[in-house]
Amino acid sequence: MQTNAEKLGRVISGMRSAYMRGDNAMAWARANTNEIGNTVVSTLVAYDLQAGSYVANARANPSFVNTWCKQLASLIKPHVEAGDSVLEVGMGEATTLAGVVKSLNISIDISPFGFDVSWSRVKVAQKWVSDNDVDARTFVGDLFHIPLADNSIDVIYTSHSLEPNGGREVPAIKELLRVARKAVILVEPIYELAPEEAQKRMDEHCYVRNLKQTAEQLAAKVIKYGLLEHCSNPLNPSGVVALVKTDIQPKENVTSISLQEVWQCPLTGTHLKEDRDLFYAEQVGIAYPVLRGIPLLRAEHGVLASQINAGFNPR
Numbered sequence: 001m002q003t004n005a006e007k008l009g010r011v012i013s014g015m016r017s018a019y020m021r022g023d024n025a026m027a028w029a030r031a032n033t034n035e036i037g038n039t040v041v042s043t044l045v046a047y048d049l050q051a052g053s054y055v056a057n058a059r060a061n062p063s064f065v066n067t068w069c070k071q072l073a074s075l076i077k078p079h080v081e082a083g084d085s086v087l088e089v090g091m092g093e094a095t096t097l098a099g100v101v102k103s104l105n106i107s108i109d110i111s112p113f114g115f116d117v118s119w120s121r122v123k124v125a126q127k128w129v130s131d132n133d134v135d136a137r138t139f140v141g142d143l144f145h146i147p148l149a150d151n152s153i154d155v156i157y158t159s160h161s162l163e164p165n166g167g168r169e170v171p172a173i174k175e176l177l178r179v180a181r182k183a184v185i186l187v188e189p190i191y192e193l194a195p196e197e198a199q200k201r202m203d204e205h206c207y208v209r210n211l212k213q214t215a216e217q218l219a220a221k222v223i224k225y226g227l228l229e230h231c232s233n234p235l236n237p238s239g240v241v242a243l244v245k246t247d248i249q250p251k252e253n254v255t256s257i258s259l260q261e262v263w264q265c266p267l268t269g270t271h272l273k274e275d276r277d278l279f280y281a282e283q284v285g286i287a288y289p290v291l292r293g294i295p296l297l298r299a300e301h302g303v304l305a306s307q308i309n310a311g312f313n314p315r
Contacts (some may be wrong), residue, residue, distance in 0.1 A: 051120035069099025090161020094125035115141035190239030
């Protein structure tokens with residue numbers, strides 16, 4: 001019987017080989033494991049293998065990227081006021097984040113946040129935002145366990161990042177609503193509005209569905225729902241499900257956003273403090289490392305390290 005480590009190694013090696021052959025790596029994982037749908041591991045491996053491809057596409061198609069980002073910004077802007085904070089969940093290589101921030105043209109409290117499950121994609125994203133003169137706070141994270149406090153980000157949006165998580169719509173949207181103070185703008189494929197051929201493709205790839213119904217089930221108010229004018233693939237039609245929270249907390253009642261106050265341990269929900277080359281949840285003694293300038297803030301990255309500061313003498 002294979003251990004968990006051996007199974008993980010097999011998945012990584014198998015998906016990598018499939019990708020190098022030009023096959024769909026996530027399809028390989030679905031066909032060669034006992035898991036149903038796309039797992040967090042297979043999604044992570046697939047995205048890591050694709051790192052750099054989104055920037056290459058943005059450089060090859062600047063006109064479409066500009067149009068796409070302006071389209072998203074027009075959906076987000078009605079919910080953003082001067083001084084607000086913004087987060088893109090599953091930012092990939094920040095090709096959308098950088099364009100949306102520029103198109104919003106609104107003064108926000110601190111640098112916009114963006115995270116992705118893949119370290120490699122975040123590394124590519126850091127260079128992209130730098131090259132485009134955008135200051136963004138980027139990190140590795142998991143959309144099901146976001147390392148940010150309740151009601152800590154004014155407006156959260158996605159750009160096809162919920163897409164591969166068919167069957168996990170409830171926990172995904174519930175987590176976004178937890179972190180958002182005001183609104184969540186989901187820009188995702190809309191299964192129920194797609195033509196039959198597109199639905200068949202979505203079924204094959206285990207994409208999300210019932211986003212509107214799920215949001216309403218979670219007591220969010222859906223104020224905009226429909227397909228968008230511009231999308232990159234007619235067989236994966238982009239749509240919007242714009243949600244506002246029904247229990248919006250007044251800004252004066254929410255802890256002021258700062259880089260030292262916003263972070264939350266994804267394992268325990270306790271306060272997470274940035275401390276030199278790591279993030280540390282002092283209450284529970286859990287540390288999260290920073291790899292070449294990128295915070296690793298998924299639950300799996302946590303290290304029990306209650307003595308992390310014992311005998312430390314900063315030079």
